[in-house]
Amino acid sequence: MNKQEKRLKKEISKAKNILILTHRGPDIDAFCSMLLLYKELINIFPSKRITMKTRQYPTVKLPQMENINLVEEIDSENEDLIICTDSSEWELFVDEHKDGIFNSKVTKFFIDHHRIDEERDEVVNELRSSATEQVYVTLKRIFEKKFKVDEDIASLVQYGIVDDTGRFLYDITTPETMRVFAEVMEFHRVDLEEFAYKSKKFPKDATDAVVEFLKTLKIEGDMAYMYMPKEIIDEKGLSKQGVNTAQAFLRDSYLRFIQGVHWGFIVRPSYDYVNKWYVSFRSTKGYQDVEVIAKKLNGGGHEYSSATKITANTVEEVVERVLGVVNEVVSS
Numbered sequence: 001m002n003k004q005e006k007r008l009k010k011e012i013s014k015a016k017n018i019l020i021l022t023h024r025g026p027d028i029d030a031f032c033s034m035l036l037l038y039k040e041l042i043n044i045f046p047s048k049r050i051t052m053k054t055r056q057y058p059t060v061k062l063p064q065m066e067n068i069n070l071v072e073e074i075d076s077e078n079e080d081l082i083i084c085t086d087s088s089e090w091e092l093f094v095d096e097h098k099d100g101i102f103n104s105k106v107t108k109f110f111i112d113h114h115r116i117d118e119e120r121d122e123v124v125n126e127l128r129s130s131a132t133e134q135v136y137v138t139l140k141r142i143f144e145k146k147f148k149v150d151e152d153i154a155s156l157v158q159y160g161i162v163d164d165t166g167r168f169l170y171d172i173t174t175p176e177t178m179r180v181f182a183e184v185m186e187f188h189r190v191d192l193e194e195f196a197y198k199s200k201k202f203p204k205d206a207t208d209a210v211v212e213f214l215k216t217l218k219i220e221g222d223m224a225y226m227y228m229p230k231e232i233i234d235e236k237g238l239s240k241q242g243v244n245t246a247q248a249f250l251r252d253s254y255l256r257f258i259q260g261v262h263w264g265f266i267v268r269p270s271y272d273y274v275n276k277w278y279v280s281f282r283s284t285k286g287y288q289d290v291e292v293i294a295k296k297l298n299g300g301g302h303e304y305s306s307a308t309k310i311t312a313n314t315v316e317e318v319v320e321r322v323l324g325v326v327n328e329v330v331s332s
């Protein structure tokens with residue numbers, strides 16, 4: 001047990017009312033790490049009050065998701081400990097302007113796996129494959145004999161790891177990841193083929209959004225990029241889900257697979273905030289480290305997968321700003 005885990009253990013034991021959060025725009029690993037933490041804490045401490053709050057449900061069926069409290073705003077509610085999964089930046093969980101809990105003085109912990117610059121006392125992070133793997137390993141270490149695997153826990157671990165490692169493809173997969181996976185798989189095996197199929201389903205109108213994104217495709221050297229102007233969304237009546245799904249599809253399965261291209265970025269508007277844009281970068285081993293670029297734009301992530309948020313009036317302005325940093329980084 002490292003010193004962060006010792007502290008976390010003490011705080012969990014002391015707390016009576018624990019709130020669990022995951023980052024906004026949650027992916028499968030975000031949901032799985034939150035649900036896993038919830039289920040294990042409920043199992044070990046049936047008398048504590050443990051709550052999960054999110055703004056949306058997962059798009060695939062996950063164990064324990066029926067216990068999520070769907071809320072529009074997150075306000076303080078007598079919790080005496082907040083545990084956040086899959087990021088270590090408080091701002092990625094709550095909104096300064098919307099959420100009453102933003103300025104809460106309650107003890108906060110983060111269980112994460114993204115690269116960070118400095119060690120923090122309230123962050124448990126061993127740079128594992130996924131937040132799900134970190135939650136599993138940490139809880140097992142902290143609670144030893146009290147820690148138990150059940151069907152829900154086994155399933156959540158498999159879904160979280162498979163999704164964040166791209167089916168064990170990425171470098172973040174370690175022998176330890178495989179061992180954790182094997183351990184829970186022995187207890188209960190999920191149908192991964194079915195899960196992958198269901199989690200890849202997209203709404204029909206995503207096709208229109210894919211077409212519009214592709215119209216903006218530009219290739220410069222070994223980099224490609226695409227974007228979605230706001231006017232097009234209004235003109236074509238594209239839904240938020242359609243645009244977001246199209247963006248995810250092109251980002252993960254198209255952008256860097258064009259012959260001669262190895263990396264790039266894609267820009268979409270935020271539906272929640274006026275003049276905010278999300279920029280996602282993807283790269284390939286041996287080519288551009290996109291974390292460097294995201295960081296220069298106040299974002300973050302991994303070497304091959306990173307993102308940032310930019311405030312601007314038009315998408316052209318965003319693209320220009322990103323290209324400015326790209327040129328700076330690539331030429332240096």
Ligand SMILES: [Mn+2]
Nearest residue numbers: 029086131164
């Ligand atoms: Mn993750």
